[in-house]
Every structure is written in structure tokens, then in C-alpha cells.
Amino acid sequence: MSDVGPTRPAPVVTEDSAVFWDAARAGRLVAQRCRSCGRLHHPPRPMCPACHSIELEAHELSGNGTVYSYALLHYPQNPAFTYPVVAALVDLDEGVRMLSNLVGVEPERVAIGMEVEVTFEPTKDDGVVPLFRPRGQRS
Amino acid sequence: MTTLVGDATIVGIGQTEYSRAAGRSETQLAAEAIVAALADAGLTSDDVDGLVSYTIDPVEETELVRALGTPEIGWSSRVPYGGGGSQGVLLHAAAAVLSGAAEVVVAYRAIKARSGSRFGAAQTVARPTSSHSGTTAMQWCAPYGVLTPASWMSLNAVRYMHASGATSVDFGRAVVQMRAYAATNPNAHFYERPITLDDHQASRWVAEPAIRLFDCCLETDGAAALVVTRAASAPGASPPVVIAAASASGLFEEEIASNHYRPDLSFMDGSAVLARRLFDETGISRDELDVALIYDAFSPMLLLQLEALGFCERGEARHFIADGNLSPTGSLPCNTNGGLIGEGYIHGLNLTLEAVRQLRGTATNQIRDARTALVTASRTGVILRRG
Ligand SMILES: [Zn+2]
DSSP, X not given: OTTSOOOSOOOOOOTTTHHHHHHHHTTOOEEEEETTTOOEESSOOXXXXXXXXXXXXXXXXXXXXXXXXXXEEOSSOOTTSOSSEEEEEEEETTXXXXXXXXXXXXGGGOOTTOEEEEEXXXXXXXXXXXXXXXXXXXX | OOSBOSOEEEEEEEEOOOBSOOOSOHXXXXXHHHHHHXXXXXXXXXXXXXXXXETTOOOOHHHHHHHHTOSOOOEEEEEOSGGGGTTHHHHHHHHHHHHTSOSSEEEEEEEETTTSSXXXXXXXXXXXXXXXXXXXXXXXXXXXXXXXXXXXXXXHHHHHHHHHOOOHHHHHHHHXXXXXXXXXXXXXXXXXXXXXXXXHHHSOEEEETTEEGGGBOOOOEEEEEEEXXXXXXXXXXXXXXXXXXXXXXXXXXXXXXXXXXXXXXXXXXXXXXXXXXXXXXXXXXXXXXXXXXXXXXXXXXXXHHHHHTTSSXXXXXXXXXXXXXXXXXXXXXXXXXXXXXXXXXXXXXXXXXHHHHHHHTOOTTOOTTOOXXXXXXXXXXXXXXXX
């Protein structure tokens, strides 16, 4: 699958999720922030569940977080991915959780509590997804 | 009170064979299971005036009614949330007959999870969880190769392992028990095929370090149906089973097949709310249960639910299982049909059918004098009693 461009599928972008994926395409990791009460939400949604405001904006995050959970996905396999897929839930320092992949680390060294930082990777169809790698690693 | 109690009664059950390739449409499977359930109840399709299934069920109500020839359907509904909504159809059916919205409600599920659209297939295309589903959790998973229910659930399971100290061996002990029950159930996929803990540990990783192949439920083709009426309307062809309590818990900040954004994934808080509703709010004691059927799509979920439902303390489910509590002679004989891991996966509705058989005294692995049964699937559940 080399030399043919990215094989990872592009994210499905909807009216409610565009705030996140549009930022990713610009190389920014954001969470949706309520302008009224200041709460951060992820995944994004069309209304703040705390105050019912619809004034929501993209709030740039530090990109730093810790691994809350992970799994090494072996089976079944889809040709778009390299296995094992390292799936992780990352708790961002600002308090939101994101599902992503870990890169730049041997799968057997992945652990809960690992400190990670964001990196970005292109997908098929000109999409971009945020991924995470061990913090402080030179790219 | 947020729990439905009353005399809504299961008067008939029916199913098709559970197989790897049904060779016919889901609509036909549903119709066959419903006709069998009506015959079991001593009713006909003319008597039915209510239908309830799931948002992800592929059978169109109009097509089903055309096949059954039912003249007057006055009420119908569908339950959301995938497998976690499994027992919600009993709540809906009971609510309909107790309110008077319908007199004879059929709850059903038809599925071709093996020969049709496999639940375990690694598809990257957006997979809506219902025909009217717009944004779904899938869009946050598919770009990351997190494509299957096992992969979604594994993230919860690994956190649970971290918090509780449970290991794959602990999950394996649960699976060995499910497979032991399945081994003596001719209706089970794994009939006459028990396994040892070593067999479990030798099965390949699906999602390391939580879920091996033998931890997974079976992608199954088939259909199951139940007929619900008020007790006074029970035709009496088969022993009635009363829906003593039915409830469902909330959906906030949750997704299909996982709760990835809940603060603490090592605890299934939806099940804890369900337990409060089913037990605390009704005064029914856990000690009254003779048998439990608990949704085991993946074995770690069984441990999480045992803790959240209050059968043991947090982190103690592995000891509860190792001590034999789920066995026929244990304190909580559990998934006596082999569960979804051993019998097959009909959305958990096959667990409800097993509970009815236990309370009628006709189960293959019959628990002696079973009078009260619990059936749960994460956030939905019922307590059933011999009528
Ligand atoms: Zn707000």
C-alpha cells in the first residue's frame, strides 16, 4: 500500500462535527467551547447540554494529554490500516477525551498514563486526523 | 418511581433456528418467529395489535404486517441504543398493554449478523445505527480503524482491567462457564463444544489485552419473538410469565456499544442506575433471583455488569466468578443457555426467551424451581416471575 498516498479513510464530516474536522485540516486540535458558559465539549454537538446555548466555537487545545485507555486491535483487518491498530482514548489536559491512534511507539510499550502530544496525518480524500505520539519525541 | 411494575405478562415465545446462514430474509425470519410465539400463546395473527422492535432491526413493519396478515396494528415502537436496549422491548410492550394502547403486543428481533451485514466486519464506511441516525459515534471511530463492537468495547475493558486488576484469565473463567452451559443446550451454536481455560487463553487476540476470539459473542442468523398481554387476557396455552419490573436508564453522554466519554469507564454506571430502578425502587431483592441472564456480547461486559448491578463490589467480579457463583449451583446461575457467547446473538432477546423457559420449568439447563429471573443488557432490564 506504499507510494499510493494515504489509505486511512477520511472522517465523515457533518454539520455538527465540522468544527472539529475543519480545524484538523488546518493543523489545529480543537474542542468545541460554549461561548455562554465556557464549557468544553467533545465530540461536538449542536447545543451546549449545560446551558442550551447554541453559540459554540472552536477552542484550540494544547495538544497535550495522557492515555486513559488503549487496545491493540488485531482482528478483523481492513486494508486501510496497519495492524495492530493502536487505539487509544486520550484525556487532553483541558479536560476532554478523544479517541485516536498512537504513533511513534512500539505497541507493546503502550500503557495507561503515558503522556502524549498531538500530531496530524493526512487521510484519503484530503482529510486530516489528529493522532497522538509520546510527548517530547522528535518527529 | 421510574420503574414499570404491574401484571403485563409474557404469554408466548417463539424463535427460528439460530444458524450461520439462514438463507431467507429477515422479514421471513421475523414472521416465522412471531407465528411460533403466537402458536405458543394460543393466539393468531388476527389477535395482534401492537409491534415493538429495535431501531437497528432491518424489518419494515409494513412488510411484516403484509406477511402476517394482521388486520389492525394500533400501536408500534422501536427501542434505540443497539444491544444495550435489548430488554427495552419488554418495557415498551408492557407499557402498551398496561396503558391500554394495545392488547396483544409482539416484541421481535430478526437478524442476519453472520450471512448478512456482519457486526464484526471491519467496515470503514459510515454505518448508521438506525435508519434515521445522522451523526453517530461511528464517525469518531472509523478514521482510526476502530471499526467493530469488540474494538469499541475493548477500550472500556482495558480501563476496567487497569482499575480492577482483572486479566484475560478472569474473562476466560466466565467464558468457560458460558460454554459449559452451551455444551448441554441443543439450541446453542456451541452445543457439545465446551472449552477449558487453556483453550480460551490459546484463542487469538481480537483486541489485546482484553478480548480474545472466545470472549466474543457469535454473529448469528435468526429471529426471536415474545407475545405480551395483560395477565387477565392471558389465553393460557402456555404457563404465563409476569413482567414484574421493567426499566431503562438514561442515555446522556453515551454512544452505541461504548461509553467512551463517560468519566469512569471502569464502571458501567448505566447498569447501576438500572439496578437502582429494578431493585431499590421496587423492593425486589437480589436474593429473590433464581437465575440471571446478563448481556454478554463480550465477556468483560459481564464482569462490569455484575459489579454495577450490585451482585458484588467493584473490582470483585473476577472473584465472584472464580468462586463459581455463575454455575448451576452458585448463588446466581447466569446465562444458562450459554449466553450470547455460547448460544448465539439475537440482540439479547434470546436471553429473554431462556428466562421464560427457566420460569416455565422447560429449560435445557433447568435451575430447579426457578421462580424469579433477571434479564439485563447494560441499560435495559426486566425482572420476570412465574405467573
Ligand atoms: Zn454552555
